Amino acid sequence: ADIPDRLVSRFSASLALSISKPDSHTMRSILDMKLKELGLTDLLSEESKTYLVTHNPGNIRAMYGDLNRLTFTSINSSHDSHPLSLTEVEDAFGDRKGRGAAEKDPLSAQKIIKEVAEHYRISEAQILSKVRTAKIATPRKIAMYLCKDMLSMPYVQIGKTFSRDHSTVMKNCSTIKSQLKSDSLLASNVSDLKKKLMKKTVETAIES
16 A cells, blocks of 8 residues: 655654764763763863864764874874863864864854854844844844754853853853744844854765
8 A cells, every 4th residue: 555645754863863973062971972982081172072063064974083093193193181171173184284274274164153143234243242233133143053963062151251250141042042932033143153053164075
């Protein structure tokens, strides 16, 4: 007998979901789990973890390869016990320079702020200002949310970037996350911003 259309649709949706690339949050969780599994929770700084995630968008295998390289680098050098800094990680992948914008120009909080400002036709200075009007406050909240969602930045670090208390950042991120479920216009804007930001970050080729 033929399979009902509704079941075909459901199966297709499930299949698409199962093979879709993991987002930055999932990639960060996978990285943290791998570091814990290897007993290397102190190997990387927060910025270094963000580097691995943003340079391997949705590519777990490539991210693991980079992690292995950093582990080897740490073991075979006179590296101290402190976590590898972003500078040290960039130096470890120095041979990649010139291969693409992703290696030379990774996604950052500054780029998110710039993109959000351009999207809403306001200035970066306004986003970082103390102005509380909706025209400025909403883009500011979105920028904070994207820093958390796309870069997995700690709330304290986001707070320093925006000159805000971490509790304010937590509240703003929570507000945007909640509104995304019911505000279709907001959801569309955030989705567009993510696409623009990822497009400007050269994606690492997925190895088969």
